[in-house]
Amino acid sequence: MSETNILELRDIVKFYPGVVALNKVSIGFRPGEIHAIVGENGAGKSTLIKCITGCIEPSDGEIVFQGKTCKSLTPIEAIERGIGAVYQEFNLVPFLSAAENIFYGREKRKKLFLDHETMNREAKAIIEELGISIDPKTRVKDLTVAYQQMVEIAKTVSREVKFLILDEPSAPLTPPEIESMFAVLRRLKQKGVTILYISHRMEEIFQIADRVTVLRDGLYISTLNTAETDRNELIRLMVGRELSGTYPKRTTDKGEVVLKVKDLCSDYIKDVSFELEKGEILGLGGLVGAGRTETVRAIFGADPLTGGEIFLNGKSVRVKSPKEAIKHGIGLIPEDRKRHGVLQGLSVKVNVSFACLPVLSKRQWIESRKENGIVKEQITNLQIKTPSESQLVKNLSGGNQQKIVLAKWLATKCDVLIFDEPTRGIDVGAKQEIYKLMRSLAEQGKSIIMISSEMPELLGMSDRIVVMHEGRIMGELDPWDATQETVLAMASNL
Numbered sequence: 001m002s003e004t005n006i007l008e009l010r011d012i013v014k015f016y017p018g019v020v021a022l023n024k025v026s027i028g029f030r031p032g033e034i035h036a037i038v039g040e041n042g043a044g045k046s047t048l049i050k051c052i053t054g055c056i057e058p059s060d061g062e063i064v065f066q067g068k069t070c071k072s073l074t075p076i077e078a079i080e081r082g083i084g085a086v087y088q089e090f091n092l093v094p095f096l097s098a099a100e101n102i103f104y105g106r107e108k109r110k111k112l113f114l115d116h117e118t119m120n121r122e123a124k125a126i127i128e129e130l131g132i133s134i135d136p137k138t139r140v141k142d143l144t145v146a147y148q149q150m151v152e153i154a155k156t157v158s159r160e161v162k163f164l165i166l167d168e169p170s171a172p173l174t175p176p177e178i179e180s181m182f183a184v185l186r187r188l189k190q191k192g193v194t195i196l197y198i199s200h201r202m203e204e205i206f207q208i209a210d211r212v213t214v215l216r217d218g219l220y221i222s223t224l225n226t227a228e229t230d231r232n233e234l235i236r237l238m239v240g241r242e243l244s245g246t247y248p249k250r251t252t253d254k255g256e257v258v259l260k261v262k263d264l265c266s267d268y269i270k271d272v273s274f275e276l277e278k279g280e281i282l283g284l285g286g287l288v289g290a291g292r293t294e295t296v297r298a299i300f301g302a303d304p305l306t307g308g309e310i311f312l313n314g315k316s317v318r319v320k321s322p323k324e325a326i327k328h329g330i331g332l333i334p335e336d337r338k339r340h341g342v343l344q345g346l347s348v349k350v351n352v353s354f355a356c357l358p359v360l361s362k363r364q365w366i367e368s369r370k371e372n373g374i375v376k377e378q379i380t381n382l383q384i385k386t387p388s389e390s391q392l393v394k395n396l397s398g399g400n401q402q403k404i405v406l407a408k409w410l411a412t413k414c415d416v417l418i419f420d421e422p423t424r425g426i427d428v429g430a431k432q433e434i435y436k437l438m439r440s441l442a443e444q445g446k447s448i449i450m451i452s453s454e455m456p457e458l459l460g461m462s463d464r465i466v467v468m469h470e471g472r473i474m475g476e477l478d479p480w481d482a483t484q485e486t487v488l489a490m491a492s493n494l
Contacts, residue, residue: 399430
């Protein structure tokens with residue numbers, strides 16, 4: 001590798017019991033470049049980050065940073081050398097100010113007391129240098145998600161970072177917020193900071209990255225200049241095969257109205273009305289904060305209604321809790337599957353059967369034979385990749401975890417399925433599997449509501465699109481005629 005690289009990974013290997021997470025991976029990163037790493041879930045991206053930041057020790061290989069070679073780094077050594085990371089889950093203290101978070105653990109003091117004046121002044125200088133408009137005295141809990149992320153970046157930059165790692169940074173952001181983040185990254189690049197950028201969103205790779213490295217099954221596949229490649233080539237390298245027909249087309253007709261909501265109101269939504277037909281995928285579009293998640297939570301009984309009615313198959317029903325929603329045949333695949341969708345520390349078997357325990361129970365005992373049959377059926381039907389039913393869900397890939405959440409609801413025989421951001425954090429190959437599953441379920445007669453902030457997904461998967469803005473329905477669009485511009489205009493109330 002070139003001597004001009006700021007960081008080199010040489011034949012990095014990482015073994016776990018029964019798994020080779022990284023197999024002789026060698027990559028070089030140049031000073032002042034934005035270098036993307038892509039790959040399916042399980043490709044080794046997270047393991048690679050942890051090796052660089054010192055969170056785990058490689059089983060073999062060498063790390064060379066600014067000409068100094070070592071077998072591994074500790075987290076403190078990585079920070080001292082100028083390596084920083086911003087992860088998907090922010091490491092901020094909500095009730096402290098932006099300045100206090102930026103200097104957390106390195107607080108400025110006047111004898112025994114915190115020197116807030118100095119911290120605010122220095123934090124302001126760092127924030128302004130990044131081109132961000134944040135009052136350093138503002139508590140983090142009062143900032144938007146986008147600004148919280150900027151505080152994370154500012155905190156890392158304040159340590160004179162030379163190599164910055166961003167793990168799925170755009171996942172919670174709107175398109176305008178992503179552009180603002182890109183502007184910050186370009187400023188850092190101009191200052192000579194090397195940025196390792198990880199994202200499942202292909203369009204971002206071509207917007208922001210100078211080069212892109214592909215990993216597959218723990219192996220280094222290739223490093224390419226983004227200007228000299230395209231989406232199809234990257235996908236082929238990632239999955240090892242061609243992917244065609246990203247969004248499966250409808251082959252059957254829709255049926256009668258299964259779900260009707262009329263004038264739904266809660267603390268977050270106002271007079272929301274729409275219908276869902278049998279065998280239909282209804283897309284819910286809108287910007288972050290539009291009220292989409294709050295609408296489906298109200299339908300599912302997770303948030304209380306203050307007004308309106310819900311009709312199932314023409315009959316008015318009251319859904320005051322998720323338990324009642326399940327009885328009515330409604331299932332919710334939540335946006336944050338790790339926190340709200342699965343029980344990470346429990347087995348595949350427990351997770352799949354959890355929602356239908358009343359059906360499986362007899363005199364307070366679970367009928368094991370019946371449970372085993374349901375679990376095996378779902379694993380087979382959804383092609384869940386797991387060594388066994390006893391495997392802990394936290395050890396599965398993001399795509400398979402999403403299938404576990406779906407399997408849980410299918411085991412209850414529900415007719416209405418709500419998907420909130422169904423492919424967030426899932427690689428391109430697993431996305432296509434989820435799309436095929438959703439379309440297959442619709443053609444089997446299931447009715448689906450899909451919330452998606454990814455515009456191609458919303459347009460490609462929906463049979464109809466209902467757009468929301470500030471808790472209200474703004475209108476309905478036919479996806480065949482709609483464009484990203486028309487959806488965004490309606491979502492922005494323009």
